[in-house]
Amino acid sequence: MGYKIVKKRVLGPDSKMFVIEAPYVARNAKPGQFIILRVNERGERIPLTVAGSDREKGSVTIIFQEVGKTTKLLGTLEEGDEILDFVGPLGKPTEIENFGTVMTLGGGFGTAVLYPLVKAIKEKGNYVITAIGARTKDLVILEDEMREISDEVYITTDDGSYGRKGFVTEVLADFLKEGRKIDRVFSVGPVPMMKATANVTKPYGVKTIVSLNPIMVDGTGMCGACRVEVGGKTKFACIDGPEFDAHEVNFDLLMKRLGMYREEEKASLERFLEEIKKSGRA
Amino acid sequence: MGRLILNRVPMKKRDPKERIKTFEEVALGYTPEEAIKEAERCILCKRPPCVKGCPVNIDIPAFIALIQQGKFVEASKKIKENNPLPAMCGRVCPQEEQCEEVCIIGKKGEPVAIGRLERFVADYEAAQGEVEIPEIPPPTGFKVAVIGSGPSGLVCASELVQMGHKVTIFEALHKPGGVLMYGIPQFRLPKEIVAREIDYVKRLGVEIVTNFIVGKTMTLDELREKEGFDAFFVGTGAGYPRFMGIPGENLLGIYSANEFLTRVNLMKAYMFPEYDTPVKVGDRVIVVGAGNVAMDAARCALRSGASEVTIVYRRSWKEMTARIEEIENAKEEGIKFMILHNPVAFYGDESGWVRKAELIKMELGEPDESGRRRPVPIKGSEFRVPVDTVVEAIGQVPNPVVPQTTPGLKTTRWGTLVSSPTTGATTKEGVFTGGDIMTGAATVILAAGTGKVAAKYIDYYLRNRDKPGVWEELTKDIKE
Numbered sequence: 232m233g234y235k236i237v238k239k240r241v242l243g244p245d246s247k248m249f250v251i252e253a254p255y256v257a258r259n260a261k262p263g264q265f266i267i268l269r270v271n272e273r274g275e276r277i278p279l280t281v282a283g284s285d286r287e288k289g290s291v292t293i294i295f296q297e298v299g300k301t302t303k304l305l306g307t308l309e310e311g312d313e314i315l316d317f318v319g320p321l322g323k324p325t326e327i328e329n330f331g332t333v334m335t336l337g338g339g340f341g342t343a344v345l346y347p348l349v350k351a352i353k354e355k356g357n358y359v360i361t362a363i364g365a366r367t368k369d370l371v372i373l374e375d376e377m378r379e380i381s382d383e384v385y386i387t388t389d390d391g392s393y394g395r396k397g398f399v400t401e402v403l404a405d406f407l408k409e410g411r412k413i414d415r416v417f418s419v420g421p422v423p424m425m426k427a428t429a430n431v432t433k434p435y436g437v438k439t440i441v442s443l444n445p446i447m448v449d450g451t452g453m454c455g456a457c458r459v460e461v462g463g464k465t466k467f468a469c470i471d472g473p474e475f476d477a478h479e480v481n482f483d484l485l486m487k488r489l490g491m492y493r494e495e496e497k498a499s500l501e502r503f504l505e506e507i508k509k510s511g512r513a
Numbered sequence: 514m515g516r517l518i519l520n521r522v523p524m525k526k527r528d529p530k531e532r533i534k535t536f537e538e539v540a541l542g543y544t545p546e547e548a549i550k551e552a553e554r555c556i557l558c559k560r561p562p563c564v565k566g567c568p569v570n571i572d573i574p575a576f577i578a579l580i581q582q583g584k585f586v587e588a589s590k591k592i593k594e595n596n597p598l599p600a601m602c603g604r605v606c607p608q609e610e611q612c613e614e615v616c617i618i619g620k621k622g623e624p625v626a627i628g629r630l631e632r633f634v635a636d637y638e639a640a641q642g643e644v645e646i647p648e649i650p651p652p653t654g655f656k657v658a659v660i661g662s663g664p665s666g667l668v669c670a671s672e673l674v675q676m677g678h679k680v681t682i683f684e685a686l687h688k689p690g691g692v693l694m695y696g697i698p699q700f701r702l703p704k705e706i707v708a709r710e711i712d713y714v715k716r717l718g719v720e721i722v723t724n725f726i727v728g729k730t731m732t733l734d735e736l737r738e739k740e741g742f743d744a745f746f747v748g749t750g751a752g753y754p755r756f757m758g759i760p761g762e763n764l765l766g767i768y769s770a771n772e773f774l775t776r777v778n779l780m781k782a783y784m785f786p787e788y789d790t791p792v793k794v795g796d797r798v799i800v801v802g803a804g805n806v807a808m809d810a811a812r813c814a815l816r817s818g819a820s821e822v823t824i825v826y827r828r829s830w831k832e833m834t835a836r837i838e839e840i841e842n843a844k845e846e847g848i849k850f851m852i853l854h855n856p857v858a859f860y861g862d863e864s865g866w867v868r869k870a871e872l873i874k875m876e877l878g879e880p881d882e883s884g885r886r887r888p889v890p891i892k893g894s895e896f897r898v899p900v901d902t903v904v905e906a907i908g909q910v911p912n913p914v915v916p917q918t919t920p921g922l923k924t925t926r927w928g929t930l931v932s933s934p935t936t937g938a939t940t941k942e943g944v945f946t947g948g949d950i951m952t953g954a955a956t957v958i959l960a961a962g963t964g965k966v967a968a969k970y971i972d973y974y975l976r977n978r979d980k981p982g983v984w985e986e987l988t989k990d991i992k993e
């Protein structure tokens with residue numbers, strides 16, 4: 232008994248989208264929540280954001296970037312294959328109201344996590360300005376999808392190969408400087424980018440929400456692996472989050488904690504790539 | 514029989530030097546000859562105090578008498594009349610504070626090794642091949658949802674299914690078993706034994722749904738309204754870890770015991786990189802606390818490559834809550850103990866890794882609510898010790914997910930469910946409880962016992978729920 236992959240789509244060089252048959256999860260999944268999966272018996276448990284869900288079909292969409300062994304392994308699976316464990320929805324759903332004008336920022340792969348949020352924010356009648364950034368043109372994902380659901384879309388690349396050269400936070404900073412009215416900001420991406428967003432909005436007092444991605448094990452509040460510091464207090468991202476007020480988050484700590492198993496992750500990945508090579512797959 | 518034999522038949526164990534290199538079971542159990550010899554030390558009291566000392570009142574002299582006659586399988590069945598999990602309880606019960614504490618022989622010499630005998634007959638029976646399934650009565654048409662697959666849930670489910678009810682267990686993790694699976698290590702409770710018990714529960718006809726978090730995947734009320742469950746047993750345990758709340762606690766290398774043990778036991782981090790989940794164990798490890806959880810964490814750390822593991826405990830030897838056997842095992846394996854010390858802060862290096870623990874010396878003052886003498890810090894006695902890994906094993910409280918998502922379910926200030934101590938009925942009609950979320954973190958046997966009691970009253974409730982006043986009757990001794 233596993234969870235079947237009913238659809239697979241390649242989004243970019245290292246990012247893929249799966250639609251997975253998981254009727255129980257589909258039933259109650261809301262934007263901002265995540266799932267935890269384990270590919271096989273020896274696999275680790277990893278959290279991934281719910282990118283969409285279809286109650287009728289009983290399916291859940293996930294989007295992932297192949298960065299380590301588990302996501303690489305996941306990427307080798309095809310339609311019809313099964314994932315051993317798939318549990319959720321976990322975490323608190325995003326609090327979405329009609330705020331007025333909302334600016335949403337997606338950095339790199341964070342754009343995938345942002346996408347369902349933008350959709351939900353738009354559905355509440357907000358005016359949505361989206362800025363998505365990537366290192367280079369090839370890595371810009373979900374541009375068309377974002378254009379469809381946002382009122383304005385801005386693209387930035389670090390190397391200037393597409394859109395504006397620079398960071399998404401600069402787009403936001405310019406708007407705020409110009410005095411454009413922005414009622415709320417959502418920012419999802421690498422930790423430095425979320426931290427930069429917090430620094431940009433803080434002087435203007437614009438409430439800013441970030442979605443944190445610490446290391447997790449169970450995702451149910453049982454282990455504390457996911458602890459983060461918010462407003463000087465320890466919180467468990469899996470049950471108290473994953474979204475928090477950016478102005479309260481200790482990003483430096485988060486960044487350090489994310490690196491806790493760097494050596495092991497590297498060793499594991501190398502071992503896996505070696506195995507693939509030997510078995511002649513690629 | 515005549516003369517009392519004052520000393521127990523010793524149980525063979527793996528050599529400490531060897532065992533710290535593996536996760537193989539430490540205690541090896543009795544042979545049939547040894548079991549009979551130990552059983553013969555029992556004088557089969559007419560009014561046996563041991564039975565009263567046992568939380569589920571196993572008829573101890575009766576099963577020991579059967580061992581004396583060489584009827585091992587019958588002895589195991591005798592135990593199962595009261596305790597469906599003898600192979601586990603024989604290994605993990607704190608017998609020295611229960612049945613063995615009050616054994617008559619213990620007044621003059623060592624008490625009868627009841628736990629070892631329990632373990633022996635259960636293993637003996639299992640070695641005979643698959644345990645037979647009793648006949649199941651015709652279906653009653655009632656559906657019961659059991660939430661959590663720890664010992665309380667497993668026992669409650671197996672009782673209910675044998676009464677003819679349809680039972681589904683919902684488990685949050687990917688493997689059933691609760692603490693037995695994710696917490697207690699392989700070398701103390703082999704997972705094959707846990708798997709065997711779970712398999713038995715499944716063969717009885719209980720359906721187990723893993724990867725299902727009640728309160729997240731679906732709420733209890735949704736299960737009632739949409740899936741048609743008639744009654745519920747909440748056995749979600751006390752799995753929410755407590756942290757000390759001292760400076761530096763979020764440094765890298767500091768784990769809750771739950772995370773550490775889950776990585777090692779459930780995710781098999783000790784087999785990394787064959788298994789994908791890593792755990793980081795540095796050279797010098799300190800484990801804070803001195804219960805079973807702390808001993809387990811310390812011994813896992815040792816087996817995962819630490820060169821020095823120290824238990825830091827704020828009280829003294831006498832107050833330690835771990836099973837005596839496990840404290841002995843830990844000592845034999847070379848775990849160091851720093852009693853009457855407590856961490857007050859942790860310090861890290863630039864990259865955020867813990868490097869030093871600041872400890873303070875303690876002394877024992879007046880007894881506190883628990884009757885144990887309160888540890889008091891000695892001012893000015895702080896000093897720092899180098900550490901690479903810290904595991905905090907200072908206790909767990911109930912996970913709030915089910916109570917928070919189930920209107921009508923009231924909790925105490927300790928997070929346990931408000932319930933009737935005699936029936937397990939809670940403040941919400943049709944919902945019963947047992948195990949650690951009822952009693953606060955306790956023991957496997959208490960969890961099993963409360964699961965069994967709840968099953969009895971769930972059955973009573975289902976058969977009588979149309980009569981007026983039934984729920985009032987089941988909850989009449991609830992104290993809030």
Ligand SMILES: Cc1cc2nc3c(=O)[nH]c(=O)nc-3n(C[C@H](O)[C@H](O)[C@H](O)COP(=O)(O)OP(=O)(O)OC[C@H]3O[C@@H](n4cnc5c(N)ncnc54)[C@H](O)[C@@H]3O)c2cc1C
Pocket residue numbers: 605606607660661662663664665666683684685686689690691692693696697725726727728748749750751752774805806809836912914915947948949950954955956957958960
């Ligand atoms: C490391 C360790 C060592 C121990 N050693 C001993 C010992 O030597 N002897 C002894 O007697 N006792 C020992 N104990 C205590 C004993 O294990 C517990 O008292 C006992 O397991 C409690 O059983 P339970 O049925 O209440 O729940 P648990 O065993 O805690 O199981 C609860 C289960 O419910 C699941 N769950 C939680 N929330 C949800 C939800 N919302 N939806 C679905 N499922 C959910 C959990 O994932 C878990 O599997 C130890 C405990 C630990 C942690």
Ligand code: SF4
Pocket residue numbers: 554555556557558561562563564573574577615616617618625627
């Ligand atoms: S108290 Fe001791 S001697 Fe008496 S029946 Fe129990 S185990 Fe045997």
Ligand code: FES
Pocket residue numbers: 446447448449450451452453454455456457458467468469470
């Ligand atoms: S992932 Fe274990 S508590 Fe959050």
